[in-house]
Amino acid sequence: MTSATLTPVDSARAGEPAPLNRRKRGWGFHAVMVPLTLLWVAPMVFVLVLAFRSFDDIAARGTAAWPDSFSLEGFQEALGRGTMGRALWTSIQVTVPAVLLSLLLASWAAYALSRFRIPGRRAILLTMLAGNLLPPQILLIPVSRVMESLGIYDTLVALVAIHVGFGLGFYTFVLHGFMRSIPGELTEAARIDGAGPVQIYARIIMPLCRPSLAALGALATTWIFNDLIWAITVLRTEAKLPVTAALLNLQGGYVSNWNVVAAASVIAAVPTAIVFFAFQRHFVSGLLMGSTK
């Protein structure tokens, strides 16, 4: 864990001296924040420790006892017979194409809506955004029927399709906001030089959108990887379930093997934690997109 500045704006004010009355209260601040932070991370640390204990140790001394063993049997069991290894691969197969396709399609729509005078463009944009705000419950039953009639029910294609369709509105909205802020002179100059709309999109707009694409990509990756409800709606076969759904199945099968359950949760949590630390700055700016300015 680093103490990197999380919001870029911070550094702008970091140079100012803190007012005196605040400096005096420094100790009180840390006296509250240190225990609070420890309390906050305690559940994670506890699960992590539990995952590395042996079954016998837990059975003999309880889950909350001080660890007396170090063992990888929980991870071995979870990845092997617990099918978490296979599920992890499934999740990657779903997440990567879903994120790429979502961003691609959203960038098309955002480009069309932000750079051209399409009649009713604001209404179209807000309708697309509204689709993303709908409670998924209103879609579940018909979506599983639509997938059946398309002949892709119980396939990963169906899962990718619904992730793309449901997320599009939000990604389009965010990218639209960004593309609109690109000065018209840039594209106008290219147009005079003979570039068509597709070239302007590919050579000028997309490269300039890289920061927002990165932020949205980090966010979309965690959303799609973490999804549960769509997976259990469009998939039936247990062998095809992605990580979150497989985790719940595993929990049912290993009721008192807490080290296996803990190890499986850690396995399910690690990929998003990696994305978080690798893209920390993007992640936070992604969260802020479309919610505030």
Add this chain to the structure above:
Amino acid sequence: MTAVAAPDRPRRRTRVPAVVWAFLAVPALVELAMVFWPALNSFYLSFTEWNGLGAAKPIGLDNFRNLASDDVFRGAFENNVIWAVGFGGLSVLGGLALAVALNRPRRGVGLYRSAIYLPMVFSLAVTGLFWRVQYQPDGTINTFLGAIGLESLEKQWLANPDTALYAVLIAAVWRQVGYVMVLYLAGLKSTDPTLDDASAVDGASAWQRFRFVTWPQLRGVNTVVFAVTVIDSLRTFDIVWAMTQGGPYHSSELLSTYMFQQGFTFLNLGYASAIAVVIFALALIFIITYLVRATKEEAA
């Protein structure tokens, strides 16, 4: 997303090229097929009786009449209200307090912030399992209570109908606080620090400065946080599904979990759709709030 609107004067005279229409049409059709068409179908299905085989039988408003006299539905509705108030209230209070405390840069702030919003990257299912481990009979919570001499409070938190809902709620709040904190931190960034400093010079106390100087400037963020939290609490499904599946005895049932059970366990597709329509109706006002806010942002 800023007000640096592109001057679109030169483009005004040009027509929209066909390829650009295609750029818009493909994503729009995907969303139409995956979101809007299914949503319309749910409305239709809510007026029918259907088990998924054969044709759906129209039965008018019967599903909604049955809902009104369904005790489980009423319980789930009440639980959802408790959930929205508890989940929303606690995560907003916690997130706001932490944002105010961690707003000014100083030693350790980055570390504290990271720790507090780290849970947000875990899925709700993972969060649920993390907390199941803590809540189980010999888990950390009971052990801790025993260690400080409060054995009498030890419980089977998730198996006890009196505590199951609140036990799940705490886990959900633990994950949400970081998100709300991030939103408020951004809101605080956009407040005018000179106003705060000026009122400090004038002798205003920390509470007065927050209440009368900072808080009024957070109105925009408050609207978003409020809408997002309510929409989220109506959607809440994963964490309950992971921890209790709505049990024991429907004591932690929410509208979303009840809808899922009716639809996918019992195959009462019409009835489940009616519950979904109720969820939609409740969410609608907050969706509109959010969209109005988004429109303002667009117009800015």
